[in-house]
Amino acid sequence: MGRPVAIIGVGQTKHGRRMDVSYPDLVREAVLRVFEDTGLTPDDIDGVVSGTMPSMMEGVALTHFYFADAMQAVGKPIMKTETCGSTGVSIAHTAFYWVSSGMADIVLAVGHEKMNEGDSQATMTTVAEPFYQHYFAAGAPGVFSMQSRLWADRYGISEEKIRDAAAYISKTHHDSAFDNPYAHVKVKVTIEDVKNSKIISSPVRLLDVCPNSDGACAVIFASEEAVHKLGREKVAWVRGIGFRGEEYYFGDSDKVVWQSAIQAAKEAYDQAGIKDPKKDLDVAEVYNPFTFQEMMFYECFGFCGFGEAPDMVLGGAFARGGQLPCAPSGGTLCTNPIGATGLIRVAEAALQVMGKAGDHQIPGAKMALGHAMGGIDQFNGVMIVGSEF
Amino acid sequence: MAKEFKTLLNQITLPYELAYGATWTRFFEGMKEKKIYGTKCSKCGRVLVPARTFCPQCFVDADQWLEVSQEGTLLTWSYANYRYFGMPTDPPFISAMILLDGTDVGFLHLVAGFDLDDFDVVRQKVKTGMKVKAVWEDDRKGHIMDISYFEPL
Structure with a gap:
């Protein structure tokens, strides 16, 4: 895996509808917080990685140039990483590679999005080419709804049961968001509220879906040598990473026994020495813009067997206080500035193993997983962090 | 919602002229004649539809053309009740993945x-695993929407 790398600090904006700030000032808010958190200055930074979902989201292309000043990257190497919804995890991977390779000691990673400034759904339809898939797969909920039905039918899970389990997930994540000072949606919802909310794309209802958020996240990665030189003790060591892609067309591969998710997690588990993820992980920040899809990730990541997730969810296995708490931050379901989202998952995992997650801290967390998915169910990326190397 | 902060309205309109290339050209010529074409991978033998230049798993040419069935099995579906930018169909509509008879991809x-x-009526009528059949437009333009939709058999 190259040389050891640790996350030494995290900065997030308050996520939400942020029409109070310009886009560069939003990015700067996260960057200032990570400098404050780490006590570092721009002089300490060897390189900067940033990323968004398609730049079309805000109508300004190549935003790493636009934000070079806000990221305090002047005079430094800078690059952009973009893999759609998994962008944030890819930014983290890029920063990791840079430090692990020995080419840099300290790298600043920044993910950002301002979804309320444009037409986010229109932007997402441009992810599908206009010859064929665009007409049927455009707009994320439709695709994820088809995937959910495929899964429920494969394992004979009743519509009532997945509905109940998805509503349970929505309620518990909405509750958790109140304990996360940076979360976007802070609304008390009941199981019945979820089940009675408007149908977006059956079986997906409004409260099964993430919001459009504005937000940014900044994370600083450092080499083992830098960690010791700076005298840092509470850090999150990168223990494993995995990323996999599959065919472009939605109909070309199995999205239930979903190989990109399975293999990305397996690669990261192998590096981290994880044999039984449900036991060996203490917390997981699974990418969950849709309640139904979240359960499929539990299965692909080996948190339970295929077809078992709804029963496990309803038994509380993945709730806070359960066997493997998932998304104690409230997750993507309550906060989704897409280009930042995957990096927020990694940042939240790091905060957990550093013992700095505040009111949503899972007591004693030592090993945590961060994850994001991108494209029309095409890419999955995982990063596992631990309190010890 | 009342506007709380000052904003600049920006609009970008960009026309694109996208080349079909040989494979899409032949596939869409087929659509004009109410034919759905697939191609067979020369290595794994899977029949891919719509037609492809190459197999996305074997990366070798998929150059054996065949007309595939206009009937198939519904693999999965979603009832969309939301207006997406650029979608040709007014909501509500049903996006579907269909396994056309004799082919190997959705x-x-x-x-x-x-x-x-009425979604409750739809829910009773549309079942995964049911057989469906292509219904064509009268005025066909060599476009994926030359098939109006697939109807239950």
Whole structure:
């Protein structure tokens, strides 16, 4: 895996509808917080990685140039990483590679999005080419709804049961968001509220879906040598990473026994020495813009067997206080500035193993997983962090 | 919602002229004649639809053309009740993945041909695993929407 790398600090904006700030000032808010958190200055930074979902989201292309000043990257190497919804995890991977390779000691990673400034759904339809898939797969909920039905039918899970389990997930994540000072949606919802909310794309209802958020996240990665030189003790060591892609067309591969998710997690588990993820992980920040899809990730990541997730969810296995708490931050379901989202998952995992997650801290967390998915169910990326190397 | 902060309205309109290339050209010529073409991978033998230049798993040419069945099995579907930018169909509509008989990958299109307004009625009618058949436009332009939709058999 190259040389050891640790996350030494995290900065997030308050996520939400942020029409109070310009886009560069939003990015700067996260960057200032990570400098404050780490006590570092721009002089300490060897390189900067940033990323968004398609730049079309805000109508300004190549935003790493636009934000070079806000990221305090002047005079430094800078690059952009973009893999759609998994962008944030890819930014983290890029920063990791840079430090692990020995080419840099300290790298600043920044993910950002301002979804309320444009037409986010229109932007997402441009992810599908206009010859064929665009007409049927455009707009994320439709695709994820088809995937959910495929899964429920494969394992004979009743519509009532997945509905109940998805509503349970929505309620518990909405509750958790109140304990996360940076979360976007802070609304008390009941199981019945979820089940009675408007149908977006059956079986997906409004409260099964993430919001459009504005937000940014900044994370600083450092080499083992830098960690010791700076005298840092509470850090999150990168223990494993995995990323996999599959065919472009939605109909070309199995999205239930979903190989990109399975293999990305397996690669990261192998590096981290994880044999039984449900036991060996203490917390997981699974990418969950849709309640139904979240359960499929539990299965692909080996948190339970295929077809078992709804029963496990309803038994509380993945709730806070359960066997493997998932998304104690409230997750993507309550906060989704897409280009930042995957990096927020990694940042939240790091905060957990550093013992700095505040009111949503899972007591004693030592090993945590961060994850994001991108494209029309095409890419999955995982990063596992631990309190010890 | 009342506007709380000052904003600049910006609009970008960009026309694109996208080349079909040989494979899409032949596939869409087929659509004009009410034919759905697939191609067979010369290595794994899978029949891919719509037709491809090459197999996305074996990366070798998929150059054996064949007309595939216009009937198939509904693999999965979603009832969309939300207006997406650029979608040709007014909501509500049903996006569907269909396994056309004799092919090996899911083909995306719409399921329709009955009243879609009441979801509870739709839920009773549309079942995964049911057989469906292509219904064509009269005026065909060499476009994926030359198939109006797939209707239950």
